[in-house]
Amino acid sequence: MERRFPDIDDRIEPPHKIAALAELLQEEGVAASRLLEGSGIEPEQLYAPATRVAPRQLLTVYENALRLSHDPGVAIKAGKRIRITHFGMYGYALLSSPTPRDAIDFAIKYRALAATLLGLRFEETERDAFWEFSDVLSLGARSELFRFVLEFQLGTQLSVHGDIFGRPVTPTEVRVTYAAPRHAPAYQDLLGCPVRFGQDHNQLRFSHDLLEQQLAFANPATAAVVRQTCDQMLTELKAASGMAGKVFNMLMVQPGRFPDIETVARQLHMTSRTLRRKLQAQDTSYQAILNNVRKQLAMDYLRKTRMSTEDIAASLGFSDAPNFRQAFKKWTGTTPSDFRASSR
Structure with a gap:
């Protein structure tokens, strides 16, 4: 591949x-x-x-x-x-x-x-x-x-x-x-x-x-930990580079009013099909970028503000707080309240 x-x-x-x-x-x-x-x-x-x-x-x-x-x-x-x-x-x-x-x-x-x-x-x-x-x-x-x-x-x-x-x-x-x-x-x-x-x-x-043959420094435990870091680095790299970076930046400046892919494509002077193809070339998608934007904003709100979970959910376009909590745990492996407590 x-x-x-x-x-x-x-x-x-x-x-x-x-x-x-x-x-x-x-x-x-x-x-x-x-x-x-x-x-x-x-x-x-x-x-x-x-x-x-x-x-x-x-x-x-x-x-x-x-x-x-x-x-x-x-x-x-x-x-x-x-x-x-x-x-x-x-x-x-x-x-x-x-x-x-x-x-x-x-x-x-x-x-x-x-x-x-x-x-x-x-x-x-x-x-x-x-x-x-x-x-x-x-x-x-x-x-x-x-x-x-x-x-x-x-x-x-x-x-x-x-x-x-x-x-x-x-x-x-x-x-x-x-x-x-x-x-x-x-x-x-x-x-x-x-x-x-x-x-x-x-x-x-x-x-x-x-x-x-065996590798000289093979260490499955170390490899697992380091690969988690590489996962995050790869996500951040995709968000910051090429067409994915442009879409990421467009969504970041419009929290709570996230445009759909057709609107973003028009603003970039291309069809949504072309935009999907360009994002796929970077091994990502509009939905993946939107999820990353929501994740980054949610973590910032939890670290830096006193906004309630309900207010954060609404500001990120979720229909209700339970849906937001479920998404946040999927993104980070922890709940919003636990994340906020660990960030203090």
Whole structure:
């Protein structure tokens, strides 16, 4: 199964990929300021905890690296410098996954938290297993920029696999759709396996035996707790990005007077069918966004005001207080009164 990710202009990713490139180019004598030209990112922001970058900014930096670096293997090398801890809670959830298949399922379901630039799916056969990467941003499957993005991803995948298993993991083969570049001979040294160019798909392939091996830091209890946090992060990300973010913001400014999807679609100058399709591409829906808005407002009212449960229910468009209490418990696992008491 392949999932999409937030809009190309949403600033959601820490700049660790750019920092890895900047360090490598600095070793070549290229200043970070040159690498960052046109991206809207300043060198001092690369290591600031609050910095977030958008996919479009990342692509601008990649284009600069293509032009500035004299090392044709720079993308793979930079990708191999990315560690699983760079991905925060998403990374810790992968690291603590009980089994390889659990880690794979999580990686795909929550991949928006990693903000990759490629489509991603996983398949297994009796003999092997493979990740497949696709050009969902229409960069041009045979363009230099797509090649750079894929090389970076291949390096990152190998590094992350090594972190999860607690040892280096060697693929059996890499397949790519583009023709062999000038630095093709370096691929096998950098990736540790044969590489086939001009194929039908972009794949990183492993022995099927890898799926039966134990993970170095498997911890089901930790994984369950961390995944709850990732659930909340994913919900917040969907609410803040792309078309879902626009709908969320429109509903937040009209508490108690929530428009229906047809009204929202008209305000966004599209049909409700188009809006539904765009929201579905972000793995969400109008009703899910409305529920999240109501949840956020309800928690704010309970924390910050003395409004009664009945008044909160009415302000959020519920027909009565019991319906509101039932919905709130479904959203949060607790009752409004217990939530208010714990927030004091």
